[in-house]
Amino acid sequence: MALHYLWWIVALVLIGGEVILPGYFMLWIGIAAAAMGIVLLAAPDLGPIAQAVIFAAFAFVSCFVYWKLVRPRIERIPAGNERLNRRGEQMIGQRYELIEPIVNGRGKARVGDGMWLVSGPDLPVGTKVEVTGVDGTTLQVKAWAS
Template structure:
């Protein structure tokens, strides 16, 4: 069997392993092995040239992945947090019930409280969400 085909086969097996195992590192090793095999099929090379080609391709792949990753902004800290999309939204403060204050935003009712220095206004009042404490919304009248 041609040594170049062995490199390509090993690279394909590494790419298959990448699908099974978590992570992304085997992707670059597999692509470097496939690239080395294609170079070896095109040009007659020595073992030292094969090893150098493999290491250069592997280094280039890792450098490329780090460069692409550096350009992306970090993920938002509030992903899937209950209040991630609620701060700044308007709602209606519902009359006081036995469970405490509640505010209706869209089609959902949320437990709410006013800042410590405010009293509960009478009747339904338009409020704006200022902050979130757990699942309790901190609201101020508009």
């Protein structure tokens, strides 16, 4: 078996390990192993000591590139919507129409193609309401003054 295949297998194992246990560490060393496989493809008579030194250099350079160039860019990417899995909180400030009146503080509003429980002051069907907060799966609303 040619040694460049061995380096590519090591690269696949390291990158696969990164997929299973993410942390960016094994990815960059796996990239270095893949680069070493390419070097051995071009220079198949390279001895084991030279391979080890070149691999160490590739690993150092790839980790350095990650640390100084890639990582700062990743950290600048906005985290996104911190309320992604809290759908009710995403509705704060939105306006909906009541499909059941709010009586004794409880009613229902149409949200998209569904309906949500709402709590707030007593209001008739058809009133536009604005979401002011969330309590579990119940939207807290007030009458929207247009």
